[in-house]
Structure formats: structure tokens, C-alpha cells
Amino acid sequence: MRAILLVLLLLARPAWAISDPAEALPDPAAEARAVEIGSQLRCLVCQNESIEDSGADLARDLRHIVREHVAKGETDAQITAWMVARYGDFVLLRPKVNWGTALLWASPVLALLVAGGLALGLRRRSPPAAPLSAEEQQRLARLMES
Amino acid sequence: MNRRLLLAAPFGVALLGGGAFYAMLRGLQTGSFDPRGVPSQLIGKPLPEFQLPGFSRADVLAQKRPVIINFFASWCVPCVDEAPTLMALHQRGVPIWGIAYKDKPAATQGFLARHGNPFTNLASDEPGLVAIDWGVTGVPETYLIDAQGIVQWRFVGPLPDAAVDGLSKLVAS
Numbered sequence: 367m368r369a370i371l372l373v374l375l376l377l378a379r380p381a382w383a384i385s386d387p388a389e390a391l392p393d394p395a396a397e398a399r400a401v402e403i404g405s406q407l408r409c410l411v412c413q414n415e416s417i418e419d420s421g422a423d424l425a426r427d428l429r430h431i432v433r434e435h436v437a438k439g440e441t442d443a444q445i446t447a448w449m450v451a452r453y454g455d456f457v458l459l460r461p462k463v464n465w466g467t468a469l470l471w472a473s474p475v476l477a478l479l480v481a482g483g484l485a486l487g488l489r490r491r492s493p494p495a496a497p498l499s500a501e502e503q504q505r506l507a508r509l510m511e512s
Numbered sequence: 513m514n515r516r517l518l519l520a521a522p523f524g525v526a527l528l529g530g531g532a533f534y535a536m537l538r539g540l541q542t543g544s545f546d547p548r549g550v551p552s553q554l555i556g557k558p559l560p561e562f563q564l565p566g567f568s569r570a571d572v573l574a575q576k577r578p579v580i581i582n583f584f585a586s587w588c589v590p591c592v593d594e595a596p597t598l599m600a601l602h603q604r605g606v607p608i609w610g611i612a613y614k615d616k617p618a619a620t621q622g623f624l625a626r627h628g629n630p631f632t633n634l635a636s637d638e639p640g641l642v643a644i645d646w647g648v649t650g651v652p653e654t655y656l657i658d659a660q661g662i663v664q665w666r667f668v669g670p671l672p673d674a675a676v677d678g679l680s681k682l683v684a685s
Contacts, residue, residue, distance in 0.1 A: 410550055410649040423614065424649065427640055452647040454553050 389426070391433050400436045403445055404429055408457050416459055553647050554655070554663040562642045566635025567609065573661040578683045580608045581655045582631070583643055585615045586623035588651040594670035595627035601671075602630035604680040609633040613651050614640045656683070 391397040401418055407428065409420035417425040417432070428449070435445045449457045461467045498506065539545025554560070562569050572579055582598065584591040598608055610631035612620040617636055624631075637643055646655070649668070656665040656679070667675070 413548060423640075424644075427644060431644065450553075452553060452644060453649075454551055454647070456550050 389429060389433070391437060396436050397433075399442070400429075400433045403436070403442055404432050406446070406459050407432070407449055408453075408459050410453055410457065549668070550647070550649055552663070552666040555666065557663055559657055559661050559663060560645045562645060564611065564635040564637055564642055566611075567633045569661075571633070572609065572657060575607070575659075577607070577659050578664075579657045580606060580679065580683060581611060581657060582608055583611050583613045583637075583646075583648050583651050583653045584623075585613045585651045586619040587615065588613075590670045591623075591652045592627060594652050595630070597671045597673050597676060598630035599628045600673070600676050601679060602632075604676070606680050606683045607632045610635070611642070612636045612638075613643050613648070614638060 391400060404418040405416045407417045409415045409417045409422055409425040409428075411422035411424050412420050415425075417428045431448075432445060435448065440448075446458070455462055461470060463471055536545060540547075559569050559572060572581070580601070584594070602608055608630050610633070612634065615623075615636065615638065617638075620634070620636065624634075652670055654667045654671055655663055658664050671679075
């Protein structure tokens with residue numbers, strides 16, 4: 367009994383999308399495209415999940431719409447634009463590059479620049495130690511002996 | 513000079529950050545800043561085409577006067593809170609048109625019987641697809657359409673009582 371359970375547990379795969387099989391498109395390539403588009407779209411109800419991952423009713427409806435548009439042969443850009451027209455840029459999990467998001471996109475570079483500047487500044491501040499004078503050498507020798 | 517500037521810089525950064533954080537918290541308190549808010553894409557744009565059992569876009573435009581459109585559902589708890597506010601608007605002569613979102617007509621009727629019917633016209637969006645065209649993210653959600661059929665305003669969540677005066681001045685004839 368235990369062994370069977372163990373085997374079953376090992377065979378179990380994580381449920382990637384909540385979508386039940388009835389939702390999926392019959393063509394695996396088209397379905398893969400729909401999943402890819404949907405995983406870049408924010409669920410407006412739960413907000414930190416994509417519509418592919420969310421269990422919300424609205425997310426299910428949006429998944430269905432994405433699949434309808436994929437089946438019609440629309441491009442990824444067309445489908446994304448359809449969503450943005452209704453819900454705005456906020457629906458995109460990867461924000462667009464524009465003036466409003468410039469600081470966000472630039473922040474890794476800015477952080478690197480600040481860190482680099484600090485490192486350089488600190489290095490320049492402390493000059494390498496001068497070699498010991500003859501007197502200091504003697505004192506050091508004395509200290510080491512005692 | 514350079515030293516002083518370097519010393520002042522962290523304070524400057526801290527002050528700026530603190531100020532921005534204060535403004536954000538202040539905005540959260542007064543409601544002017546909502547990090548979860550999804551701004552409506554319809555503001556300033558004509559009402560999208562729609563045809564529902566109950567009424568259509570053409571019916572709204574035929575009014576030639578401002579109309580308030582309210583998405584609601586019998587299964588929606590905040591809609592119960594909102595019901596008295598909508599009734600108050602209705603009593604002031606504000607035309608409110610209701611769209612029942614993902615709701616069975618019988619359940620909608622029951623809800624209106626229990627909490628009062630503030631709607632001049634009632635439509636049913638059982639599949640919830642018209643709501644998606646409008647960018648609705650949940651119920652209740654309220655839209656103000658002007659006499660030319662342009663969406664002027666949207667409110668997410670139950671309308672506050674404080675909105676009654678302003679809306680009746682804007683909309684009531």
C-alpha cells in the first residue's frame with residue numbers, strides 16, 4: 367500500500383495551469399502559444415498571478431478569449447494589444463519601456479553605477495601603506511623576538 | 513566643499529525617499545493613490561459597442577443625456593452595501609442603468625426584490641464578455657456616460673454616499 371502511494375506521489379506532476387483540459391486548444395502548438403501569451407498577462411483580480419496561473423473567474427474568461435484569438439490566427443502582438451486596449455499597460459506582467467517606467471528599467475544599471483562609484487571612491491580615499499622605515503623595522507624585529 | 517556635499521548627499525536621499533513614502537501613505541489614506549487600481553482605458557472614449565438582453569449601446573446613446581451604468585450581481589456582497597446609495601441616487605431622479613454581471617436572471621430579480629430596484633433599465637451580461645470589453649475587473653463598478661456617449665468617469669467598488677450629491681448635480685435633469 368505504502369509503495370503504491372509512493373509511486374503515485376512520484377508520478378504526480380505539478381499542475382502548471384489551473385485550466386482544465388476542456389479549456390485547452392486541440393492543437394498542442396497553438397495551446398503552447400496560448401499558454402505563453404497568457405503567462406505574460408496579469409490576472410486583474412489576484413494581480414500577482416498570470417491569467418494562466420489564476421483560479422479567478424475573470425482569468426478563466428480571459429484564458430478562453432486568448433485561445434479564441436489564437437485559433438483565429440492572430441499574432442501575439444495583436445492579442446496583447448486587445449488586452450491592453452481594455453485593461454491598459456497594467457495587464458502586462460512585463461512593463462513596457464516608456465518614460466513612466468524608465469526609472470524602473472534603469473534601476474539595475476543605476477545600482478551598478480552607484481556601487482562602482484562607491485567602490486572607486488573608497489579605493490582612492492585610502493592610499494597604499496608606505497613601506498616601513500628603518501626605525502619601524504627595528505621595532506618590529508624587537509617585538510617579534512620578545 | 514566636496515566633503516560637505518558628500519556628507520549631505522545621504523541626508524538628501526533619505527529626505528527625498530521619506531518625502532515620497534509619506535506622499536504614498538497619505539495617498540493610500542485619502543484614496544488618491546491605489547497601488548492595486550487598474551485605471552480605466554475608457555475615460556474620454558466613446559462607449560464600446562454592445563448588445564445585451566435588456567439594452568444596447570444604441571439605447572444608451574438615444575437618451576441624449578448623461579446616464580450612469582452600474583455593473584452588479586446578486587452574488588456580490590459589496591453590491592448589498594451599495595444598494596442604499598443607488599436607491600438614494602434613483603430617488604433624486606438620476607437615471608441608473610444596471611448590467612447584471614454573470615448572474616442568472618432569476619437571482620438578479622430576487623436581489624432587486626430584496627434590496628430595492630434603482631435601475632431605469634436592466635440588462636444581463638451572463639457570459640461576462642461585455643464587462644471585459646469595458647475593462648471591468650469586478651462588481652460593483654460604475655460608469656458615467658455623458659450625453660454624447662463618451663465615458664467620463666468610472667468608480668470601482670461600492671459607490672460611497674458622498675458621491676450622491678455630486679452625481680445628482682451632474683446627471684439629474
